[in-house]
Amino acid sequence: MSALAKPNYSEVYEDALANFNEVEDFMGELAEMLTHLADALTTNPDQINLSKDAAPNLKVLSVTDHDWPSFARLRTLHAEWRAARDTLLSVWHLLGETERETASPLPPFGAQNLTNPVV
Template sequence: MSALAKPNYVAVYENALQSFNEIEDFMGEVAEMFTHLADALTSTPDKIDLAPGDTPDLEILSMTDHDWPSFARLASLLKQWRAARDTLLSVWALLSENERNSASPLPPFGAHDATRPLV
């Protein structure tokens, strides 16, 4: 590619979108785990087993300490999400109107989307 050739910003955008979606999907899995815990705590607290040394059992959801995110991990995940969102928006701003029409649409960034129930 010559120094004057324009980079393929649509491909760069699609890669940034894929990276963003991977982070957001993981955040959705964490949110689902929190939802299961909240539901169990409010509806069936007698069925929760958090005995030391055992794998915690929240009815249908079993997890280990390795699965449970620390506050530091949550902070890191939010930082990654924000950085991925900012990158995505920056690349989107570089796209022409024609390129935007051919690219995947921007995600809703936290707005409720019934097609993505985990986020």
């Protein structure tokens, strides 16, 4: 590539979006596991086995210490999500209007209206 050639920001954006989605999907899986445990503890605590010698079984979900997120892991994952989001937004702002029209849309980032992302 010559020094004057414009980088392909569309590819960079799509890669950043894929990375963001991967981190967000993993966060969603952890959130689902935590929600499942909270629901089980609230609705029927007898259905769960959290004894030291047994692999904890939350009805249909088996959880091991390896699966269970520590607070430090949650903090790291949250930082990874923020970094991935910031990278994604930075690259989005490098895209031209035509590139934005053909690129995959930005995720909503917690927007109430999913058609209008919080940017």
